[in-house]
Amino acid sequence: EAQVTQNPRYLITVTGKKLTVTCSQNMNHEYMSWYRQDPGLGLRQIYYSMNVEVTDKGDVPEGYKVSRKEKRNFPLILESPSPNQTSLYFCASSLARRRDEKLFFGSGTQLSVL
């Protein structure tokens, strides 16, 4: 089944404790992206990657890192989480070809930073 898989679904951590949220897609998509979703603010892009070893900042990159060493994986790293990073996170992927731009989303990771 074609899908974007994020782990974990739920995560509670404390300020300053490094964490990684994994994301994997099995559709051979070139484009991958991370979003955070906060009430009243919709989905805001954190980082995106157009292809392997190519990553760029989105609209809210501060406090986050990403890597794209393989096409299928795009982990989101919080080196020193803070309470304002408490949010619902989504990973997404697409072919990002003109005329085929549909974005597929994972099921989300609810992160709470205490």
Added chain:
Amino acid sequence: GESVGLHLPTLSVQEGDNSIINCAYSNSASDYFIWYKQESGKGPQFIIDIRSNMDKRQGQRVTVLLNKTVKHLSLQIAATQPGDSAVYFCAGLRWGMDSSYKLIFGSGTRLLVRP
């Protein structure tokens, strides 16, 4: 700056009625628009899309209308069912000259279906 937004945070409709969810955008350079449905506890799911060279596109029970003159997008759901209850997002996508790819989401409208 560019933005994509929705008119109403919540829309309540009677089961069986038609629903219309609206969205406005500010960037006339957007090439492509998508509507997503997000059910509680799930990620956004693609519903329907439309390109900027079209003004209407129909799917199964859903129709998207695009009015580029007033930069307005709407999603119409026919014969709304309880399973349509969700948050609906519109998103606008723009391809840059450098092949960059930017998708901007609105804040969402929660559709509530009354039995």
